[in-house]
Amino acid sequence: xxxxxxxxxxxxxxxxxxxxxxxxxxxxxxxxxxALIGPNGAGKSTLIQQIAGGLRPDSGTIxxxxxxxxxESTVARARRGLGRTFQISSLAMDMSVLQxxxxxxxxRRGDALxxxxxxxxxxxxxxxxxxxxxxxxxxxFAAARTAELSHGQRRQLEVAVALTLSPRxxxxxxxxxxxxxxxxxxLMGFLDTLRQRAPILLVEHDMDAVFSLADRISVLVxxxxxxxxxxxxxxxxxxxxxxxxxxxxxx
Amino acid sequence: MSIVLLVEQVLNGLQFxxxxxxxxxxxxxxxxxxxxxxxxHGSLYMVGAFAAAATAAATGSFLLALVAxxxxxxxxxxxxxxxxxxxxxxxxxxxxxxxxxALILIFSEGTRxxxxxxxxxxxxxxxLSGSVTLPGGIEYPLYRLTMILIxxxxxxxxxxxxxxxxxxxRIRAGESDREMIGALGVNIARLYTLIFALGAALAGFAGALxxxxxxxxxxxxxxxxxxxxxxxxxxxxxSIKGALVGAILVGLTDTLGGFLLPRLFTLFMxxxxxxxxxxxxxxxxxxxxxxxxxxxxxxGLFGGP
Amino acid sequence: MRAETILNAALLAMxxxxxxxxxxxxxxxxxxxxxxxxxFAIAGIGLNLALGLGGLVSLGHAAFFGIGGYxxxxxxxxxxxxxxxxxxxxxxxxxxxMPVIWLVAILAGALTAxxxxxxxxxxxxxxxxxxxxxxxQMFYYFAISWPAYGGEDGLPIYVRNGFPGLNTLDPxxxxxxxxxxxxxxxxxxxxxxxxxxxxxxxxxxxxPQRVQAVGLVPYRLFLVAFTISGAITALSxxxxxxxxxxxxxxxxxxxxxxxxxxxxxxxxxxxxxGPVAGAALFIALEHVLGGLSEFWHIYLGAxxxxxxxxxxxxLIGLVAGxxxxxx
Numbered sequence: 075x076x077x078x079x080x081x082x083x084x085x086x087x088x089x090x091x092x093x094x095x096x097x098x099x100x101x102x103x104x105x106x107x108x109a110l111i112g113p114n115g116a117g118k119s120t121l122i123q124q125i126a127g128g129l130r131p132d133s134g135t136i137x138x139x140x141x142x143x144x145x146e147s148t149v150a151r152a153r154r155g156l157g158r159t160f161q162i163s164s165l166a167m168d169m170s171v172l173q174x175x176x177x178x179x180x181x182r183r184g185d186a187l188x189x190x191x192x193x194x195x196x197x198x199x200x201x202x203x204x205x206x207x208x209x210x211x212x213x214x215f216a217a218a219r220t221a222e223l224s225h226g227q228r229r230q231l232e233v234a235v236a237l238t239l240s241p242r243x244x245x246x247x248x249x250x251x252x253x254x255x256x257x258x259x260x261l262m263g264f265l266d267t268l269r270q271r272a273p274i275l276l277v278e279h280d281m282d283a284v285f286s287l288a289d290r291i292s293v294l295v296x297x298x299x300x301x302x303x304x305x306x307x308x309x310x311x312x313x314x315x316x317x318x319x320x321x322x323x324x325x
Numbered sequence: 326m327s328i329v330l331l332v333e334q335v336l337n338g339l340q341f342x343x344x345x346x347x348x349x350x351x352x353x354x355x356x357x358x359x360x361x362x363x364x365x366h367g368s369l370y371m372v373g374a375f376a377a378a379a380t381a382a383a384t385g386s387f388l389l390a391l392v393a394x395x396x397x398x399x400x401x402x403x404x405x406x407x408x409x410x411x412x413x414x415x416x417x418x419x420x421x422x423x424x425x426x427a428l429i430l431i432f433s434e435g436t437r438x439x440x441x442x443x444x445x446x447x448x449x450x451x452x453l454s455g456s457v458t459l460p461g462g463i464e465y466p467l468y469r470l471t472m473i474l475i476x477x478x479x480x481x482x483x484x485x486x487x488x489x490x491x492x493x494x495r496i497r498a499g500e501s502d503r504e505m506i507g508a509l510g511v512n513i514a515r516l517y518t519l520i521f522a523l524g525a526a527l528a529g530f531a532g533a534l535x536x537x538x539x540x541x542x543x544x545x546x547x548x549x550x551x552x553x554x555x556x557x558x559x560x561x562x563x564s565i566k567g568a569l570v571g572a573i574l575v576g577l578t579d580t581l582g583g584f585l586l587p588r589l590f591t592l593f594m595x596x597x598x599x600x601x602x603x604x605x606x607x608x609x610x611x612x613x614x615x616x617x618x619x620x621x622x623x624x625g626l627f628g629g630p
Numbered sequence: 631m632r633a634e635t636i637l638n639a640a641l642l643a644m645x646x647x648x649x650x651x652x653x654x655x656x657x658x659x660x661x662x663x664x665x666x667x668x669x670f671a672i673a674g675i676g677l678n679l680a681l682g683l684g685g686l687v688s689l690g691h692a693a694f695f696g697i698g699g700y701x702x703x704x705x706x707x708x709x710x711x712x713x714x715x716x717x718x719x720x721x722x723x724x725x726x727x728m729p730v731i732w733l734v735a736i737l738a739g740a741l742t743a744x745x746x747x748x749x750x751x752x753x754x755x756x757x758x759x760x761x762x763x764x765x766x767q768m769f770y771y772f773a774i775s776w777p778a779y780g781g782e783d784g785l786p787i788y789v790r791n792g793f794p795g796l797n798t799l800d801p802x803x804x805x806x807x808x809x810x811x812x813x814x815x816x817x818x819x820x821x822x823x824x825x826x827x828x829x830x831x832x833x834x835x836x837x838p839q840r841v842q843a844v845g846l847v848p849y850r851l852f853l854v855a856f857t858i859s860g861a862i863t864a865l866s867x868x869x870x871x872x873x874x875x876x877x878x879x880x881x882x883x884x885x886x887x888x889x890x891x892x893x894x895x896x897x898x899x900x901x902x903x904g905p906v907a908g909a910a911l912f913i914a915l916e917h918v919l920g921g922l923s924e925f926w927h928i929y930l931g932a933x934x935x936x937x938x939x940x941x942x943x944x945l946i947g948l949v950a951g952x953x954x955x956x957x
Contacts, residue, residue, distance in 0.1 A: 126843075152845035164843070166836035174840075177833045181844025186830035186851065193826040239844060362756045412939055418756055419687045423895055423938045426888050430931030438925050547884060551767045554760035562756065601777060608775040612768035616749050619761065623752040 077140060078103045079243045079273055080125070080156075085134035087120055087297075094120040095131065096297040102243055107265065107274045109284040112294035113317065118277050119161065121294065122247050125275070126158050127151045139242050153184070157241030157272070161248045163228040165220050171231055172216040175203035178238030206237040211260065226257045233261070244274040250283050262287055285309075293317065329463050334584045335577065340469045342576025343476025347531035348553035349560070349568040350483055351524025357563030358496055358520055359414055364425040365405065366528055366553070367546025368432035373398040373529020374536035374545060375436060378445040387450035391533055398529020399522040406521040411514065429547065437543045444540035447533070472534050479527070480569055487565060496520060552579075555611055559618045561628025570626060575611050582610035637949055638903040645809065645910070653802045661801040662873070663917060667909045668808040669869045672815050674893035674905025676862030679819055681891070682900030683828060684855040685835035686751075690762030691890045693746065693769045694739045694860040696882035698867025700773070701735040703785045703877035710788060728793040728807075731868055739864020740857050747856035751849055766887050773879035784878025791872055798872070808869055812906070815862055820902055822858070831855050863890070892934060898946040907945045 078101035087095040094117045102108050112118055123129040125136060127148035135144045143151055152158070165174050176193060179202040180186055193199065207213045210230040215223065223231065229249055236244055249265075250258045262283050265274060269289075278284050284291060285305045292302040293314050300313045308314055352366050376397030381390035405428060413421045453468045487493035495511055532546065539545070556575050560567025587603025594602070618626065645664055652660035673695055680686040708715045708724025715722040725731060750761040774782045790798045798804045822828050834841045834848040841848050871877045880886065889912070897908030915933070919926035941948060 148842045149845055149847050152843055158843045160839070160843075164837055164840045166833045166840060168836055169832065173829060174833075177829060177841070178844045180826050180830060181841070181846050184845060186826050186846050187854065188826045189822050189828075190825055192821075192824045193829045194824065196826070199826075235840075235844065356756060362759060409935065409939075418759060419681075419899070420938050420942075422687060422689065422759060423891070424935055426891070427931040427934035427938065429888075430927045430934070434925040434927040434931070438928070548767070551763055551884060555764045558753075558757060558760055558764065605772055605775045608771035609768050612764055615761070615764060619749050619752055624757075 076104070077137075079139055080275065081137045082121075082125065083135045083137070085121070085124060085131045085136070087124060087129065087131050093297045095124065095134075098134070098294070098297070098299055100292050100299060100302060102273050102275050104273055105269055106289040107269045107276055107287050109276045109278055109288035109291045110294060111278065111281070111284055111291060116294045117297040118294055119247070120297075122245060122277055126156065126245055152181070152239070155239070155242030155272075156245060157236035157239045157243070158245045159229075159232040159236050159247060159249055161251070161277075163225075163232055165228060165231060165235070167219075167221040169220055170216065171207065171212060171218050171220055171223065172203055174220055174231055175206050175216075175234055175238055176200070178206070178235040179203045182239045202238050206234040207231075209237055210234045210264065226253045229253055229257075230261070233264075241272055243272050244268070244276075246274055247277045248279060249276070250278055250280045258283060329461075331584075332459075332461070332463050333465060334580050336465055336469065336473070338577035338580035339573065340473050340476070340576070341580055342573035343473055343480065344531045344535055345549070345552055345556050345576055346476060346480055346569050346572035347527045348549055349556040349572050350480070350565055351527045352550075352553055353557050353560070353563055353565065353568045354496070354520060355524050356557075359517055361410065361413060362418055362421050362425070363410070363524075364422060364550065365428035365432060366524070367548075367550030368429050369398045369402055369525040369546070370528040370532035370549055371432065371436060371543065371546040372401045372532070373526075374447070374532035374541045375440060375445065376529065377533035377536055378447040378541045379440075381447050382445070387448075387453070387537075390447065391530065394529045394533030395526045398532070399526040401529075402525020403518055403522040405525075406518045410521060411517065414517070433543050440543075442543070444542035445536075447536040447541055449537045468537065475534065479530075483527075483565060492516075492519070552611070555615050557625070558615055559625055561622075561625025564625070564627040567625055567627030574614065578611050578614050579607075582607035586610070633949065634901070634903075634946060637946060638906075641903055641906050641910070642813070645906075649802065649805050649809070658801045661805050663913055665801070665805040665808050665873055666870075667906075667913050668805065668812045669866050669873060670890070670893055670909035670912065671906040672808075672812050672866035672869065673863045673890045674897070674909055675812075675815050675819055675902075676859045676864075676866065677890050678894050678900070678902075678905050679822065679862065680856050680859035681894055682904070683823060683835065684831050684852055684859075686852060686856060686859075687759050688750075688762040688856070688859075689759050689884070689887050689891065690746065690750075690764075690766035691860070691863050692882050692884065692886035693766040694743055694863040695867035695870070695886055695890065696769055696773065696877075696879070697738050697742050698735040698864030698869075699871035699877040699881040700779065700785075700867075701738050701864070702731050702791070702868040702871040703787060704779055705731050705734060706787045706791055707779065707785055726789070726791045728791045728798070728868075728872070731791060731872075732865055735864045735868035736861045739867070740861035742864075743857045743860020744853070747853045747860070751852050751856065763884060763887065766882065766884060770879055770882035770884070773882050780878070782879060784876055784880075787871070787875045787877075790875055804873070808873075811865070811869065815865070816902060816906075819862075823902065827851070827854070892930075895934070896937060896945055901946045904946055911945060 081101040083099050085095045085098045098121060110118055120129065124131050127146060131144065135142055137143065138151065138154055138156060143154065166177065176199055179199040204213065207216055210233050212227060212230050212234060215227065220231065229252065233249060250261060253261060258280060265287060268274065276288065288305060290302060290304055291308045292299050293308060295317045300317060301308055301311045348366065348370060352363060355361055355363055373394035377390040377394040380393035381387060409424060409428065413424055449468045453471055456464045456466045457470060459465055487496055495516055552575060556568060556571040559574060560571030583604065586607045587600045590599035590603045645667060649661055649664045677688065677691045680688055705724045706726055709726045715724055746762065746765045750758050753761065779785050792798055793807055796803045796807060798807065830841065830846050831851045834851045838848040867881060893905045893908035893912055895908065896911050897904030897906065915930060916926065919929050
């Protein structure tokens with residue numbers, strides 16, 4: 075078996091007495107959607123930040139595409155092909171939708187230190203940007219100001235910007251949040267095909283989406299991965315049931 | 326170079342440092358609690374000095390002059406907070422810089438309008454003039470020694486205020502979570518006015534104390550303000566302890582740099598170029614100190630990560 | 631055409647018209663005022679690249695303005711006294727040639743901005759503001775305590791430096807030169823704003839996290855912007871020194887930094903022509919209010935307060951609407 079594209083080995087991260095990540099290991103293989111779920115405060119965001127480069131683990135290693143990236147910066151990881159979407163939309167709000175996508179395309183090409191050519195006439199970049207917008211269904215909004223987009227459209231633009239990077243793997247933090255039923259279904263259909271191009275590590279609260287999309291699911295509780303497996307296995311896992319349904323069953 | 330001269334310079338540096346602390350403490354408190362950068366803090370320093378000089382001229386009492394500096398600066402601070410500053414808390418730093426820069430223009434020209442362009446003088450009172458003999462036979466001006474003691478006493482008082490009083494608890498709470506203490510029923514607006522007036526009073530007090538050894542004139546505040554910024558960058562923003570350490574470091578570096586560097590350069594060049602090189606380098610020394618701190622601890626010696 | 635474009639063209643036309651009118655009416659003082667507008671506008675355009683496009687609130691641009699001024703002063707003073715600038719390791723003579731002086735000013739400004747920026751950009755927010763202000767003050771004190779070039783008294787240059795094919799002593803010709811430089815700088819900054827670098831810089835201002843996530847380094851973008859910004863402001867310092875035929879430490883003072891920022895703010899942050907409008911308004915106010923009252927800075931302060939608290943778009947924003955151009 076080939077090495078997984080992304081693998082997290084025995085990550086630990088504490089904030090004072092709180093163990094936000096307690097010996098976490100998980101991996102992401104080609105062609106799959108691997109969902110990360112867990113109750114609020116389970117340490118999902120902390121884990122995502124460590125994988126993306128915003129936080130450094132106290133111990134453990136992270137490997138991506140055959141290299142140890144544990145000590146690398148966010149930028150270096152992005153350049154290796156880790157495409158990220160944020161939980162709270164992180165876009166240049168005063169720019170047009172197209173400009174945000176162009177920014178991604180420019181980052182992918184990596185030559186931002188050019189001062190005299192008009193960037194919005196660069197056909198190679200424009201092709202990448204328009205293509206990405208078309209894939210998420212935002213092509214009609216290319217000229218709109220990003221701040222004027224609806225919440226759901228911003229989520230779509232997040233995904234489009236990640237697409238412009240043609241990443242080796244996606245790290246998506248709650249892409250469905252606030253999308254509404256129709257929007258969620260459209261995005262689910264899209265992610266379903268996207269996994270063939272690059273695998274997705276998906277943090278998501280929408281359980282319908284998780285169980286219908288994910289090839290594998292990892293459940294994070296109190297900073298520990300208590301179970302990893304396919305949807306049906308996770309549904310019947312006693313640890314998961316008590317973590318999620320414990321209170322509900324009593325009520 | 327005698328050791329007596331050196332000790333005297335160290336004391337001068339200390340005196341300069343504690344005065345800078347009075348400025349920096351208010352600035353760093355205002356930034357820490359309200360998130361506001363206040364360029365007009367130097368104007369409040371000037372207001373204190375002018376109030377003291379005018380009161381001393383009218384009454385002949387130095388003590389009354391000091392009281393006047395505290396009252397005038399606190400009142401000016403409260404007035405400015407109520408009319409302008411409180412509209413700036415939710416604005417970005419650029420707006421804060423511009424609005425408080427505008428306040429400098431208004432304060433400076435307003436003061437020039439009222440008092441004219443000529444400097445005023447504030448005399449050291451008889452009972453504080455002359456010098457004292459310190460252990461080791463060092464003669465040192467009594468007034469400067471008093472400044473050091475007053476500055477240290479104010480610093481101790483400030484630490485006690487923040488560590489042990491109800492206002493101090495609110496100040497610390499306000500630093501960590503603005504909305505929370507609002508939810509707990511503390512009147513935030515009044516707390517902010519109070520903190521701003523306290524910072525202003527400290528600045529005005531420093532202006533009056535320094536006014537007695539320098540001339541009292543328009544524009545006296547801004548060079549001190551900028552030094553206080555250097556202090557805060559070195560000490561770390563929002564930290565009173567950082568302000569104290571930073572202020573004394575800056576005071577000592579500035580005074581000792583001006584004293585030692587020209588002497589150091591005489592070791593390997595002729596006297597006049599040594600004087601030139603030494604004093605030019607001394608003029609830059611505290612900024613180089615700041616650059617050094619930035620290289621190794623960008624958030625200051627006592628700043629958060 | 632958009633309202634802002636028309637306004638920009640009108641601004642340029644107005645500057646030229648005032649200068650030409652003053653020329654025919656034989657009012658050299660007015661020509662000098664308009665020349666000052668063009669020169670201050672260049673300083674503001676430089677700052678606006680860092681401030682408007684990059685969001686870097688620099689209160690230390692007087693450092694670059696002064697560096698440009700002293701580049702002119704030092705080179706010209708050696709030329710007028712026929713003493714070489716240095717003899718070892720290689721002979722460097724002074725010069726009275728503007729193009730050479732400009733080049734030196736630009737390079738010196740860029741180098742200074744690179745060093746100050748590399749240090750200051752290690753921090754953000756208020757730290758950045760305080761640090762740039764402090765470094766500006768460092769140059770001020772250095773200029774005062776360094777006696778070789780006039781120290782506190784400043785350094786007079788007796789004859790304005792020369793430009794091939796022009797008589798720079800003729801006010802209208804010097805205005806034309808400064809105006810042409812201003813237009814060239816406007817064009818340059820417009821190109822930069824529309825370039826890949828401009829897009830990335832603008833993105834880094836609005837959302838550094840986003841820029842990092844696409845694999846670009848905000849620090850590098852900011853540092854390059856700050857360096858170009860310093861170089862442009864240094865060029866305006868050299869022109870200003872030549873206008874007055876005098877350089878002094880005042881060019882380095884914190885008030886100068888504040889005034890350069892006022893040009894940008896009065897005109898409208900992030901607008902290409904903002905500093906032109908702002909500098910024109912500033913000089914007009916100085917001239918009109920300064921004639922009415924010795925204490926005109928009070929009115930300037932009040933106006934600035936009103937603009938900050940109630941009219942964030944500045945002059946161009948009031949006329950052309952709130953939206954900042956994107957293309």
